Amino acid sequence: MAWLFYILLLMSSYDEDEAFEAAAAPTSGQHRPSLSQLAMQGARAATFGAPDTSYLDSLNPAQREAVETLDGPVLMLAGAGTGKTKALTARIAHLLNTGRAQPREILAVTFTNKAAREMKERVAALMGQDIEGMPWLGTFHSVCVKLLRRHAELVDLKSNFTILDTDDQIRLLKQLINAEGIDEKRWPARQLAGVIDSWKNRALTPGRISGGEGEEFNGRGVRLYAAYQARLQTLNAVDFGDLLLHVVTIFQKHPDLLEQYQRWFRYILVDEYQDTNVAQYLWLRLLAGGHKNICCVGDDDQSIYGWRGAEVGNILRFEKDFPGAKVVRLERNYRSTEHILKAASAIISCNKDRLGKDLWTDETDGEKVRLIGHWDGEEEARWVGEEIEAMHSGVSGFAKRRKNPRSKTPDQEFERLTKGGRVSEHVAGDIHQINLQREQALSPAGVGNYKIPQSVGLDEIAILVRASHQMRAFEDRFLSIGLPYRVIGGPRFYERMEIRDAMAYFRVICQPDDDLAFERIINTPKRGVGDKALQEIQIAARSNGVNLVEGARIAVADGLLKGKAKSGVAQLLADLDRWTSLNVQQIRYGVEDEDALVEDVAYEPAEISHIELAEKILDESGYTKMWQNDKSPEAPGRLENLKELVKALEQFENLAGFLEHVALIMDNDSGNDGEKVTIMTLHGAKGLEFPVVFLPGWEEGLFPSQRSMDESGTKGLEEERRLAYVGITRAEELCTISFAANRRVYGQWQAQMASRFIDELPADHVDVMTPNGLYGAQGNMGAGRSLDDYGQDSSPSRFQERAAKADVYNSPGWKRMQQRTSRAGTPRSPVTIEAKATVAFTEGERVFHKKFGYGEVMAIEGENLTVEFDHSGTKKLKAGFVLPADQAGDVPF
DNA sequence: GAAGAGTTCGTTTTT
DNA sequence: CGAACTCTTC
Numbered sequence: 001m002a003w004l005f006y007i008l009l010l011m012s013s014y015d016e017d018e019a020f021e022a023a024a025a026p027t028s029g030q031h032r033p034s035l036s037q038l039a040m041q042g043a044r045a046a047t048f049g050a051p052d053t054s055y056l057d058s059l060n061p062a063q064r065e066a067v068e069t070l071d072g073p074v075l076m077l078a079g080a081g082t083g084k085t086k087a088l089t090a091r092i093a094h095l096l097n098t099g100r101a102q103p104r105e106i107l108a109v110t111f112t113n114k115a116a117r118e119m120k121e122r123v124a125a126l127m128g129q130d131i132e133g134m135p136w137l138g139t140f141h142s143v144c145v146k147l148l149r150r151h152a153e154l155v156d157l158k159s160n161f162t163i164l165d166t167d168d169q170i171r172l173l174k175q176l177i178n179a180e181g182i183d184e185k186r187w188p189a190r191q192l193a194g195v196i197d198s199w200k201n202r203a204l205t206p207g208r209i210s211g212g213e214g215e216e217f218n219g220r221g222v223r224l225y226a227a228y229q230a231r232l233q234t235l236n237a238v239d240f241g242d243l244l245l246h247v248v249t250i251f252q253k254h255p256d257l258l259e260q261y262q263r264w265f266r267y268i269l270v271d272e273y274q275d276t277n278v279a280q281y282l283w284l285r286l287l288a289g290g291h292k293n294i295c296c297v298g299d300d301d302q303s304i305y306g307w308r309g310a311e312v313g314n315i316l317r318f319e320k321d322f323p324g325a326k327v328v329r330l331e332r333n334y335r336s337t338e339h340i341l342k343a344a345s346a347i348i349s350c351n352k353d354r355l356g357k358d359l360w361t362d363e364t365d366g367e368k369v370r371l372i373g374h375w376d377g378e379e380e381a382r383w384v385g386e387e388i389e390a391m392h393s394g395v396s397g398f399a400k401r402r403k404n405p406r407s408k409t410p411d412q413e414f415e416r417l418t419k420g421g422r423v424s425e426h427v428a429g430d431i432h433q434i435n436l437q438r439e440q441a442l443s444p445a446g447v448g449n450y451k452i453p454q455s456v457g458l459d460e461i462a463i464l465v466r467a468s469h470q471m472r473a474f475e476d477r478f479l480s481i482g483l484p485y486r487v488i489g490g491p492r493f494y495e496r497m498e499i500r501d502a503m504a505y506f507r508v509i510c511q512p513d514d515d516l517a518f519e520r521i522i523n524t525p526k527r528g529v530g531d532k533a534l535q536e537i538q539i540a541a542r543s544n545g546v547n548l549v550e551g552a553r554i555a556v557a558d559g560l561l562k563g564k565a566k567s568g569v570a571q572l573l574a575d576l577d578r579w580t581s582l583n584v585q586q587i588r589y590g591v592e593d594e595d596a597l598v599e600d601v602a603y604e605p606a607e608i609s610h611i612e613l614a615e616k617i618l619d620e621s622g623y624t625k626m627w628q629n630d631k632s633p634e635a636p637g638r639l640e641n642l643k644e645l646v647k648a649l650e651q652f653e654n655l656a657g658f659l660e661h662v663a664l665i666m667d668n669d670s671g672n673d674g675e676k677v678t679i680m681t682l683h684g685a686k687g688l689e690f691p692v693v694f695l696p697g698w699e700e701g702l703f704p705s706q707r708s709m710d711e712s713g714t715k716g717l718e719e720e721r722r723l724a725y726v727g728i729t730r731a732e733e734l735c736t737i738s739f740a741a742n743r744r745v746y747g748q749w750q751a752q753m754a755s756r757f758i759d760e761l762p763a764d765h766v767d768v769m770t771p772n773g774l775y776g777a778q779g780n781m782g783a784g785r786s787l788d789d790y791g792q793d794s795s796p797s798r799f800q801e802r803a804a805k806a807d808v809y810n811s812p813g814w815k816r817m818q819q820r821t822s823r824a825g826t827p828r829s830p831v832t833i834e835a836k837a838t839v840a841f842t843e844g845e846r847v848f849h850k851k852f853g854y855g856e857v858m859a860i861e862g863e864n865l866t867v868e869f870d871h872s873g874t875k876k877l878k879a880g881f882v883l884p885a886d887q888a889g890d891v892p893f
Numbered sequence: 894g895a896a897g898a899g900t901t902c903g904t905t906t907t908t
Numbered sequence: 909c910g911a912a913c914t915c916t917t918c
Contacts, residue, residue, distance in 0.1 A: 111907065111908080112907065112908080113907090113908085139907085139908065140908080141907085141908045142908085163908090165908085166908095240907085240908050241908095243908080275907095304905080305905085305906080305907085307904085307905065307906090308905085308906065308907080466904075466905075467904050467905065468904080468905080469903085469904085489906080526894095530894090663908080664908060665908085681904090681905065681906085682905080683904095683905050683906065683907095684905090684906080702904095705904055705905075706904095707904060707905095708904075708905085719905095723905085744909075745909095746902085746903070746909065746910090747909030747910080748909085
């Protein structure tokens with residue numbers, strides 16, 4: 001067998017002599033020094049002369065203190081927009097520069113890949129060099145995967161274990177619940193997954209679950225948890241929670257190993273410490289236990305992931321955990337104007353249990369936070385759309401007043417406005433000679449001097465919502481007015497069906513114990529393997545104590561399968577064997593030498609590249625053909641996605657490496673494809689900033705969310721309040737909060753009350769607008785439809801009840817707004833119109849169906865029609881589902 | 894095994 | 909209301 005000759009690839013070996021040479025000689029273009037080599041320079045410089053510490057000069061005193069306190073525990077309390085990443089990266093540079101640590105001796109953990117990436121880039125920029133030398137800068141999960149692959153056998157796993165995502169997790173739990181004879185309806189797998197996750201977040205293994213907790217899930221939670229863990233082990237798989245938990249277990253059981261890592265990781269840095277859960281906290285405490293050189297950065301006011309197991313307590317308790325810790329507060333904000341900061345501070349100060357920070361800024365002028373109420377959710381969306389158009393075209397007052405537009409040059413500004421015009425000469429100030437290349441709405445065509453209005457770019461604008469269903473109204477509206485937008489946080493590439501199918505093939509190749517993947521592909525594409533055949537295979541596997549692939553082999557050999565199933569499975573097995581023999585296997589992971597951890601990976605030699613193999617698999621399995629033969633409108637898109645998938649493989653050494661990437665990196669950045677307004681949730685916006693931010697839907701029950709308050713009481717409310725704080729502090733120049741008096745909730749109209757957070761806004765920093773405030777005399781309220789359609793019980797009157805106590809309600813603006821909303825009419829209680837009129841059809845009549853489109857009635861049997869649709873073939877359906885074609889215009893679709 | 898009928902249940906989400 | 913799921917029927 002050819003692959004007996006293993007190649008050992010040293011991924012990042014460290015050669016001291018080379019480092020010395022590099023430090024001594026000026027570097028040439030080809031041979032640039034690595035980070036470790038630079039660190040050596042630092043070490044030498046520390047001995048023989050001053051290292052270059054110019055990165056310290058741009059830090060403010062607080063940042064500088066946080067950067068220069070290198071030894072011992074440090075807690076950096078960094079408010080929103082206070083330059084925390086800057087401080088963190090400068091600190092890493094300083095550690096290297098002062099010769100305190102080699103790049104591989106620094107453990108730096110973040111929560112998201114994005115944050116990790118940014119940190120790598122910025123450290124690299126500071127050090128003027130590539131990031132190769134920092135192997136332990138990454139997310140908690142990616143660092144844990146590396147550790148766990150090295151020591152998998154200590155928790156009875158093989159180092160090529162699979163990482164299951166939530167989907168696999170649920171499917172597995174479903175199987176277990178059914179096996180226990182529990183009604184999956186009453187005790188859904190989702191819920192069990194939630195319970196198990198919360199146990200894992202708190203580092204509770206099945207054996208450690210105490211009395212009361214055992215009652216979870218109908219008293220069978222613990223047993224199912226144990227069964228689940230056992231099943232994961234036979235599948236040689238882990239879930240996300242396990243990545244941390246297994247490593248914690250290993251460290252707890254093997255003090256000698258822990259000690260080794262404590263020595264290896266001389267300095268630890270943690271980003272977003274307020275988001276750590278118990279397992280992560282234990283993990284950090286174990287690793288920092290020796291030297292206590294740990295620097296945690298966080299903001300208790302931005303802790304918004306409590307519902308996912310994050311413990312604000314971790315950050316509140318830091319000084320107790322690490323006595324003598326240095327606490328540094330970063331309070332100078334470089335992002336927002338004073339009005340925005342004051343509004344955010346006023347809200348967050350209503351929370352108890354804070355470490356307390358006061359953000360301040362030099363940016364004293366700017367726009368007040370705007371507050372506006374609307375009649376209903378659709379109107380809110382319409383207003384926001386019009387505001388954005390006004391800003392974008394430079395018509396709005398804000399766009400004109402704006403001091404520091406982000407757009408860099410008049411050319412860009414003009415190109416944005418005209419989509420193609422060019423500035424040919426800059427005359428003076430904002431007057432430019434312009435050569436218009438085609439008809440422009442903005443100005444007459446031709447060459448001439450024009451004043452370019454200042455405008456707001458669409459990608460400077462974000463709409464941040466509490467719940468994703470709020471996005472719908474904005475999407476609908478923006479679609480109809482043709483405003484480009486981008487939704488962040490939709491369904492992700494790697495969660496699509498075709499991608500998961502393809503990856504299931506790769507998974508079986510890389511890790512034959514992955515039964516979940518095998519189940520997924522055994523009849524995809526169709527091989528005539530139904531439930532019965534699968535059952536036979538499962539029985540064969542179980543009774544022989546082998547995985548499903550081997551079980552299938554036995555089932556075929558013993559003649560347990562018949563007909564199509566038999567030949568189908570046999571063919572699949574032969575294919576799998578062939579593909580497996582072509583796969584580049586990773587054979588060893590992680591080798592250490594005496595006093596350093598050398599990250600290395602060993603591979604078998606490849607006969608064909610993993611990319612060719614992937615194409616071969618998709619092709620020979622018939623999977624590609626399956627979609628080619630598919631007539632559904634999604635099919636071409638899916639084939640396109642498969643091509644994308646193969647392309648993505650190029651960046652990886654082998655299939656296994658790719659699978660790991662996919663499991664850990666759910667890339668959500670859907671590229672910068674043009675200038676668009678961003679629509680996203682408040683959670684998704686953490687860490688981001690935008691010049692202009694809209695915060696719609698500030699209504700009781702929606703924000704703060706009812707469920708949050710029901711489930712977690714005051715704690716929940718305080719987390720919602722932190723979310724409000726996060727939202728406001730995303731804005732740099734202009735922040736607009738809005739709410740609607742009426743909103744459709746699950747199809748029912750509901751009168752809404754303004755959010756209590758609105759009561760907490762400081763009137764001095766808020767500009768209360770009337771609904772038709774900024775532009776034109778035509779109020780939105782009356783535009784285009786009769787508001788008398790709404791009935792009784794005006795919710796604006798409910799606002800009145802609270803008007804006395806809240807700051808903002810005493811402003812003239814609020815009173816004007818209130819007048820308008822009440823004059824416009826009062827909301828009507830919901831009326832559901834049962835419009836199920838019986839319609840008689842005749843043969844040959846043209847009809848319309850919501851899904852199938854237009855067609856012709858071919859035959860009638862009582863209620864049942866046979867309709868030949870223009871584009872969807874002939875169908876039999878009940879008369880109630882189609883309309884006469886001439887009435888179809890009434891049906892929006 | 895696919896189409897269509899009926900049912901249920903509705904936050905936030907990274908890894 | 910509408911997506912996602914299951915159940916029914918051919």
